[in-house]
Amino acid sequence: MPILMYHHIATPPPGADAIRRDLSVSPARFEEQLRYLKGAGYTSITLRDLIYHMALGWPLPERPVILTFDDGYRDAYTFAYPLLKKYGFVGTFFLVTAPIDQENPEYLAWEHVVRMHEGGMEFGAHSYTHPDLRGKTVDYIVWQVVGSKEAIEARIGEPVRFFAYPSGLYDQLVVDVLRSAHFWGAVLTHNTDPIRSDNLFCIPRIRIRGSDTLDSFIRKVEMGS
Numbered sequence: 001m002p003i004l005m006y007h008h009i010a011t012p013p014p015g016a017d018a019i020r021r022d023l024s025v026s027p028a029r030f031e032e033q034l035r036y037l038k039g040a041g042y043t044s045i046t047l048r049d050l051i052y053h054m055a056l057g058w059p060l061p062e063r064p065v066i067l068t069f070d071d072g073y074r075d076a077y078t079f080a081y082p083l084l085k086k087y088g089f090v091g092t093f094f095l096v097t098a099p100i101d102q103e104n105p106e107y108l109a110w111e112h113v114v115r116m117h118e119g120g121m122e123f124g125a126h127s128y129t130h131p132d133l134r135g136k137t138v139d140y141i142v143w144q145v146v147g148s149k150e151a152i153e154a155r156i157g158e159p160v161r162f163f164a165y166p167s168g169l170y171d172q173l174v175v176d177v178l179r180s181a182h183f184w185g186a187v188l189t190h191n192t193d194p195i196r197s198d199n200l201f202c203i204p205r206i207r208i209r210g211s212d213t214l215d216s217f218i219r220k221v222e223m224g225s
Helices: 018-023 027-039 047-056 075-086 110-118 138-156 172-180 214-223
Strands: 003-006 064-071 092-095 122-125 162-164 185-187
Touching: 027 075, 027 214, 047 064, 047 122, 047 185, 064 075, 075 110, 092 110, 092 162, 110 122, 110 138, 122 138, 138 172
Parallel strands: 003 064, 064 092, 092 122, 122 162, 162 185
Antiparallel strands: none
8 A cells, every 4th residue: 555755745946955856746746646546546545544454454445545744834734735625635744843833834833734634634743843863862752752742632632643753763762652652653754665563653655756757656656666
């Protein structure tokens, strides 16, 4: 099952560096990708749906796909969300909560999160300030992880069960904190072996880049790489 990872759904601003260009899929290209998925018979599901399937045997649609979006940029609301709704898809959005609390205009506002949740979108935690969590103390990891989790839960009114490791970096202590905080799983920033029920804190994802053509997108979806 393809689990796709996006960041910005926006045209890069003038003078954007290579990293920003790589992280930015234009709205037109994103719509082209959604149109392909719809036409190819894919149905989007949430990570919660996936866990229910793996743990309880709940059925999945014939061609499931999971669409994830990292960081919580404002364009998630202005571009990604309307296009997902247009094509009948659901997305999972992993939020860095410090810039939301600080009302950074480049990021979502809490009212956007509430509206998107009411519209059927799933939310996960992505830490408070997006640090490298490796080698940190338990107290620091708890502050980053649980602080983000509780901030989102306070707005959407339901438990947050999934985490995206900042920059895909983690160690065993991070996993231990996630387990103790009642997370069900966590996602990576790269594609590895297929997801396993005994390793739900190492869920692989396929990175969608700004440079991806429709052909390369289709190869990633169909071939899983």
